[in-house]
Amino acid sequence: MKCYVHLDVDAVGTCTVCGKSVCQNCAVDVNGKLTCKSCVEKMASQPSGKATVKKEPVLALLLSLVGGLVSGLLIGLGQIYNGQVRKGIILCAINLVLEGIIVIVYVLISILTLGLGALCCLPIFAAPLLTWLYAMYDAYIMADKINKGEPVQDWLE
Numbered sequence: 301m302k303c304y305v306h307l308d309v310d311a312v313g314t315c316t317v318c319g320k321s322v323c324q325n326c327a328v329d330v331n332g333k334l335t336c337k338s339c340v341e342k343m344a345s346q347p348s349g350k351a352t353v354k355k356e357p358v359l360a361l362l363l364s365l366v367g368g369l370v371s372g373l374l375i376g377l378g379q380i381y382n383g384q385v386r387k388g389i390i391l392c393a394i395n396l397v398l399e400g401i402i403v404i405v406y407v408l409i410s411i412l413t414l415g416l417g418a419l420c421c422l423p424i425f426a427a428p429l430l431t432w433l434y435a436m437y438d439a440y441i442m443a444d445k446i447n448k449g450e451p452v453q454d455w456l457e
Contacts, residue, residue: 316449317335321452378436385454402428
C-alpha cells in the first residue's frame with residue numbers, strides 16, 4: 301500500500317479521519333490518532349467543537365447485511381461506506397456472477413434429469429451466502445481498522 305500523496309512511498313497507516321493511506325512524512329499524531337496533514341489543516345480551520353467523522357463498524361456491517369437482504373447485488377455497501385469503492389463493486393460483481401452460474405447450472409441439471417438431479421446442486425447455493433458473509437465481516441473489520449489508523453487497502457490498488 302502506497303501513500304496517497306507520495307505514490308512511490310509505502311504507507312505506515314491510514315488516516316483516522318478520511319481513511320487515506322499515509323506515509324511517515326504525511327502522518328501526524330493528533331491525540332494518539334494517526335491523521336494526514338490535509339485533515340489536520342481542515343481540523344485547524346474548523347471550530348473547536350466540531351467532531352471528526354469516524355467509521356461505524358456496526359453500520360458498515362448492517363449496510364452489507366441490508367444490501368444483501370434487499371438485493372443480492374448490493375452486498376458491497378459496507379465497503380463503499382468505508383471508502384473501499386472498488387472492493388464493494390467487485391464483491392457485488394462476484395455475487396452477481398455466482399448467482400448467474402447457479403441459475404444456469406440449476407436449470408440445466410433440472411431439465412436434463414427431470415428435476416431429480418437438481419437436488420445435488422443445492423450446496424452450490426452456499427457460494428453467494430459465503431460471499432455475503434465475507435462482505436459483512438470485511439466491512440466491520442475494515443471500519444474498525446480505519447478508526448484505529450491501521451493501513452487498509454482497496455482491491456486492485
